[in-house]
Amino acid sequence: MPLEWSGLSPELLLTLDRDGPRPLRAQLEDRLRDAIRDGRLDVGERLPSSRELARRLGLSRGLVQDAYAQLRAEGYLDSRVGAATSVAAGACPPPRAAPAPRTADQDAPRLLADFKAGVPDLASFPMADWLWATREAARAMPTAALDYGDPRGDAHLREVIAGYQRRVRAAAADPEHTVVCSGYAQGLVLVLRALAAAGIRTLAHEDPGAPVMTAAAAAHAGMRTVPVPVDEHGIDVGALAATGARAVLVTPAHQWPTGVVMAARRRLALVEWAARHDAYVIEDDYDAEFRYDREPVGAVQGLAADRVVAIGTVSKSLAPALRIGWLLCPPALAHRVAACKQLEDRGSPTLDQLALARLIESGRYDRHLRRMRALYAGRREALADALAAHAPRVGLSGLAAGFHAVAHLPADADEQAVVGAALARGVGLHGMSENSSVRALRPPRLVLGFGNVGERAITAGIASIGGLLA
Amino acid sequence: MPLEWSGLSPELLLTLDRDGPRPLRAQLEDRLRDAIRDGRLDVGERLPSSRELARRLGLSRGLVQDAYAQLRAEGYLDSRVGAATSVAAGACPPPRAAPAPRTADQDAPRLLADFKAGVPDLASFPMADWLWATREAARAMPTAALDYGDPRGDAHLREVIAGYQRRVRAAAADPEHTVVCSGYAQGLVLVLRALAAAGIRTLAHEDPGAPVMTAAAAAHAGMRTVPVPVDEHGIDVGALAATGARAVLVTPAHQWPTGVVMAARRRLALVEWAARHDAYVIEDDYDAEFRYDREPVGAVQGLAADRVVAIGTVSKSLAPALRIGWLLCPPALAHRVAACKQLEDRGSPTLDQLALARLIESGRYDRHLRRMRALYAGRREALADALAAHAPRVGLSGLAAGFHAVAHLPADADEQAVVGAALARGVGLHGMSENSSVRALRPPRLVLGFGNVGERAITAGIASIGGLLA
Numbered sequence: 042m043p044l045e046w047s048g049l050s051p052e053l054l055l056t057l058d059r060d061g062p063r064p065l066r067a068q069l070e071d072r073l074r075d076a077i078r079d080g081r082l083d084v085g086e087r088l089p090s091s092r093e094l095a096r097r098l099g100l101s102r103g104l105v106q107d108a109y110a111q112l113r114a115e116g117y118l119d120s121r122v123g124a125a126t127s128v129a130a131g132a133c134p135p136p137r138a139a140p141a142p143r144t145a146d147q148d149a150p151r152l153l154a155d156f157k158a159g160v161p162d163l164a165s166f167p168m169a170d171w172l173w174a175t176r177e178a179a180r181a182m183p184t185a186a187l188d189y190g191d192p193r194g195d196a197h198l199r200e201v202i203a204g205y206q207r208r209v210r211a212a213a214a215d216p217e218h219t220v221v222c223s224g225y226a227q228g229l230v231l232v233l234r235a236l237a238a239a240g241i242r243t244l245a246h247e248d249p250g251a252p253v254m255t256a257a258a259a260a261h262a263g264m265r266t267v268p269v270p271v272d273e274h275g276i277d278v279g280a281l282a283a284t285g286a287r288a289v290l291v292t293p294a295h296q297w298p299t300g301v302v303m304a305a306r307r308r309l310a311l312v313e314w315a316a317r318h319d320a321y322v323i324e325d326d327y328d329a330e331f332r333y334d335r336e337p338v339g340a341v342q343g344l345a346a347d348r349v350v351a352i353g354t355v356s357k358s359l360a361p362a363l364r365i366g367w368l369l370c371p372p373a374l375a376h377r378v379a380a381c382k383q384l385e386d387r388g389s390p391t392l393d394q395l396a397l398a399r400l401i402e403s404g405r406y407d408r409h410l411r412r413m414r415a416l417y418a419g420r421r422e423a424l425a426d427a428l429a430a431h432a433p434r435v436g437l438s439g440l441a442a443g444f445h446a447v448a449h450l451p452a453d454a455d456e457q458a459v460v461g462a463a464l465a466r467g468v469g470l471h472g473m474s475e476n477s478s479v480r481a482l483r484p485p486r487l488v489l490g491f492g493n494v495g496e497r498a499i500t501a502g503i504a505s506i507g508g509l510l511a
Numbered sequence: 512m513p514l515e516w517s518g519l520s521p522e523l524l525l526t527l528d529r530d531g532p533r534p535l536r537a538q539l540e541d542r543l544r545d546a547i548r549d550g551r552l553d554v555g556e557r558l559p560s561s562r563e564l565a566r567r568l569g570l571s572r573g574l575v576q577d578a579y580a581q582l583r584a585e586g587y588l589d590s591r592v593g594a595a596t597s598v599a600a601g602a603c604p605p606p607r608a609a610p611a612p613r614t615a616d617q618d619a620p621r622l623l624a625d626f627k628a629g630v631p632d633l634a635s636f637p638m639a640d641w642l643w644a645t646r647e648a649a650r651a652m653p654t655a656a657l658d659y660g661d662p663r664g665d666a667h668l669r670e671v672i673a674g675y676q677r678r679v680r681a682a683a684a685d686p687e688h689t690v691v692c693s694g695y696a697q698g699l700v701l702v703l704r705a706l707a708a709a710g711i712r713t714l715a716h717e718d719p720g721a722p723v724m725t726a727a728a729a730a731h732a733g734m735r736t737v738p739v740p741v742d743e744h745g746i747d748v749g750a751l752a753a754t755g756a757r758a759v760l761v762t763p764a765h766q767w768p769t770g771v772v773m774a775a776r777r778r779l780a781l782v783e784w785a786a787r788h789d790a791y792v793i794e795d796d797y798d799a800e801f802r803y804d805r806e807p808v809g810a811v812q813g814l815a816a817d818r819v820v821a822i823g824t825v826s827k828s829l830a831p832a833l834r835i836g837w838l839l840c841p842p843a844l845a846h847r848v849a850a851c852k853q854l855e856d857r858g859s860p861t862l863d864q865l866a867l868a869r870l871i872e873s874g875r876y877d878r879h880l881r882r883m884r885a886l887y888a889g890r891r892e893a894l895a896d897a898l899a900a901h902a903p904r905v906g907l908s909g910l911a912a913g914f915h916a917v918a919h920l921p922a923d924a925d926e927q928a929v930v931g932a933a934l935a936r937g938v939g940l941h942g943m944s945e946n947s948s949v950r951a952l953r954p955p956r957l958v959l960g961f962g963n964v965g966e967r968a969i970t971a972g973i974a975s976i977g978g979l980l981a
Binding site: 230 | 541562728775860
C-alpha cells in the first residue's frame with residue numbers, strides 16, 4: 042500500500058512504497074529532494090513538523106526526524122535551531138536534459154555495402170581468447186598490481202611489446218622507452234604535448250592523409266599543422282624540408298589513404314632530414330600487421346630510434362574498443378611522454394594490459410593475425426575481382442597491405458557525384474578528397490575500406506555501382 | 512648446429528640457429544639489422560655478395576637475396592643497382608637504454624605498518640566477481656560495440672552510473688551529461704581543460720589538500736592554482752570569494768586530508784558563491800562510499816547540478832588499476848568535456864565499462880561495498896583502540912568516513928621529527944604539512960591511512976610508535 046501525503050503545496054504528493062526494497066526513510070528523502078529540485082517545494086517553504094508528517098504518512102517520528110536531519114546536512118533544508126523546517130535558500134532546480142548529440146552512424150541508412158575504412162572485421166574479434174587471457178592474467182597478477190602503476194604501463198607488457206616489435210616490425214624497441222597508451226589518438230596527443238614542451242610548434246603531415254583529425258589533435262596539444270604532398274614513393278621529403286617544420290606524422294607501412302608503401306630511399310631521406318634538422322618523425326604504424334605480397338617492411342623507427350616515435354595500436358589487429366596502444370619513444374622524449382601520461386590518466390588499465398601480454402605470449406595473437414590476413418586477402422581478392430568484372434577500366438592500387446585500397450576513376454569523373462550516386466544505390470563510398478587539404482584533388486579516386494565488409498557484400502556492392510565508376 | 516660467418520669486420524659474427532622456430536631468413540635479417548644498429552657494420556661497409564654469403568652460411572642464394580631485398584626496402588642496405596650491397600647512410604646506431612626511473616615504492620624499505628592514505632584494501636578486490644562481470648558483459652555485447660564508441664562512454668554504463676549516483680549519492684545525475692573517464696586524474700584534467708576553454712584560468716583548492724598534484728594538473732590544463740583554508744566545517748567560502756577564482760576543487764564528503772565533513776551551511780554558501788560568480792565547483796567524491804556513523808551525506812552536486820561537476824572513481828571502492836571513473840557535468844560544460852575526452856583518447860575501454868555496469872546491476876558491487884565498510888570499520892576501531900592504549904593523549908578526528916583519520920599531536924611536536932623517528936622503527940607516517948602549501952602547519956597532525964593496512968599491522972605499528980606521539 043503506498044503511503045501518501047499532500048503537503049502545503051497542493052501539487053506536492055509524496056508517495057512511498059512500503060513493500061519496496063528501498064528503506065522508507067531513503068524513499069522519503071528521495072521524494073523531498075525531488076520536490077525541492079523540480080520546484081514543487083519552493084525556497085523558504087515550510088515543511089510540516091516531523092510529528093505531523095509522521096502522523097500523516099503513518100511513519101515513526103524518528104524516521105522523519107532522521108530524514109530531515111539528512112536533508113539538513115546535505116543543504117536542502119534549513120537548519121536554524123528552533124525555527125520550523127523549511128526549504129533552504131540555494132537549493133537550485135536541476136538542469137534540463139539536453140537531447141543526446143546524435144552520431145553520424147545513428148543517422149546513416151542501412152547500406153548494402155559500406156566501404157568505410159579504418160575498422161577491422163569486428164565479428165572476428167577473438168573474444169574467447171581475450172577472456173581466456175584476462176582470466177590467466179588475473180590469476181597470475183600480484184595484489185600490488187591492483188594499485189596505481191608505472192605511468193608507462195605494466196613492465197611485463199612493455200617487455201612483451203618491445204620484443205614483439207623487434208621481431209615483427211624490426212623496430213629498435215626498448216621496454217624502458219616504451220609507453221603503453223590507450224590507442225593511436227592518445228599516443229599522438231602524448232607525443233605532440235612532449236614535442237610542444239620541447240618547443241616544437243609545427244607538425245607536418247601527409248596530404249592526402251587525415252588533415253582534420255591531425256589538426257584537431259595538434260591544436261589540442263598547442264601545435265599547428267602544415268600539409269606535405271605524397272607521391273607514389275611516399276611523402277615528398279624535399280617539400281617537407283621546405284616547410285621548416287621539425288616534426289612530421291607519416292604512415293610508411295601503408296600510407297593513409299593512398300596505400301603507398303614508403304620507398305627505401307624516402308625512408309632514408311626522412312631519417313636524414315630528421316637528423317639534420319633536430320626533428321622528429323612520428324610513425325603511425327597503424328595496419329602494418331597486414332601485408333599480403335611479402336614480409337612487411339620494417340618500421341622506420343628501426344632505422345633511427347633516436348629520431349622516430351612509432352605509435353602502434355591493437356585497434357586494427359584486435360578491436361578499437363580495447364583502447365590499447367603503445368609508443369616507442371626516442372630516449373630524449375620518453376621521460377616527457379611518460380610524465381604526460383601520468384598527468385593525463387595515471388596509466389592504462391592494468392588487467393587489460395596483462396591480458397594483452399598473455400595473448401601475445403601465448404601465440405594466440407599471432408594465430409588471430411594469421412586468420413585475419415587470410416580473411417582480408419579473400420576480401421581484397423573479392424574487391425579486385427568485382428571491379429575487374431563490373432568496372433574493368435578502374436585501376437586499383439594500394440593493395441600490398443592493410444585493408445583499404447584506392448580505385449582510380451576516369452580523369453573527368455567527379456568524386457562527390459560518384460559518392461552521392463552510390464549512396465542512392467545503398468553503397469557507402471569515400472572520395473580521396475575527403476582526406477586532403479585540397480578540396481577537389483586530381484586525379485579522382487575512391488578509398489575503399491574492406492576491413493569490416495564481407496566478401497558477399499563487397500561483390501554485391503561493386504556490382505550495383507560498377508556502372509557509376511566507368 | 513649453429514651456422515656462423517665471420518665477415519669483413521673481424522668482430523662481425525653471424526650466428527643462425529637452424530633448429531630454432533624462427534625462419535633462417537628472418538634470423539639472417541635480425542642479425543644484419545643488429546650488426547648495423549650497434550655499429551659492427553659501419554655505414555658504407557660492403558657486404559659479401561649474396562652468392563658468397565649463401566655459400567659461407569650454407570644457405571640457399573635465394574634466401575640471402577630475399578633478406579638483402581628486405582633490408583634494402585627497410586633502408587638498412589644501399590639499393591643502387593649494379594653496385595655491391597653496402598650499409599646505407601642514415602642507418603643510425605640505437606639509443607642506449609637509460610636506467611628505469613625508480614618509483615618511491617621500489618626504494619622503500621619493508622615496513623611493519625605503512626599508514627599511507629589513498630589506497631584501498633587491494634587484497635579484497637573482488638576479482639572473481641570482476642571476471643564474472645567481464646564474461647557476462649562480453650556475452651551480451653553486440654559486435655558493433657567493439658568499434659569506437661561514444662566518447663562519453665557506453666550509454667548503458669552511463670545510465671547505470673547516473674542511477675547509482677542518484678540513489679546512493681543523492682546526485683542530480685543524468686546519463687546525457689555523465690562522461691565516463693579513466694579515474695579522478697583524467698576527470699580533473701578534462702574538467703580543467705573545459706573550464707580553461709571557457710576562459711576560467713584560476714583554480715582554487717582546499718588547503719590542506721593536494722596542492723602539488725592539483726597544481727600539476729592545473730598547469731597541464733593551462734590554469735594556475737590558489738589555496739583556500741579549510742576549518743572544522745570545510746572550506747572557508749569567504750576566503751574563496753576573496754580569491755576572485757571562478758572554479759574550486761573540494762572534497763565535501765570527507766575532506767582530504769583533514770577528514771572534515773562539509774557542514775550544511777558551507778555547502779549552501781558554496782553553491783551560492785558559484786551562482787553569484789558564474790563559477791564552478793569541482794566535487795571530488797573520492798571515498799563517499801564509506802561512512803560509518805550514519806547515511807553518507809549526499810553529493811553537493813545534487814544541490815546545484817548546473818554549477819557542480821562531481822568526479823567519481825572506482826579507485827577507492829574497487830581498485831586503482833581498473834582506471835574507471837565518471838564525471839557528472841553541468842549541461843553547459845558537458846559537450847566541452849566530451850569533446851576533450853574524444854581528443855584525448857576516443858573513450859575508455861568498452862568491455863571494462865560494460866563489466867562495471869554488470870557488477871553494479873547485479874548487486875555485487877553493493878555487496879562488496881558492504882564487506883569493505885565492515886572491514887574498514889574494524890581497522891578504524893583498531894586504530895582508535897591502539898592509540899587509546901599507546902598514546903592516550905593523542906586525539907583522533909576525521910573518522911566519520913573513508914579510510915584515513917587525523918591524529919592530533921601535542922602542540923609543540925614536530926611532524927617531520929615524528930615521521931622520521933617512526934620510519935626508523937619501521938612505521939610509515941605522513942605529516943599534515945605534506946598536504947599543505949604552508950610548510951610547517953600548526954597544529955602538528957598526522958594523516959593516518961588505514962585502507963591497505965591490516966588490523967594486526969595497525970595495532971603493532973601504533974604500539975611501536977606510541978611513545979613518539981606523546
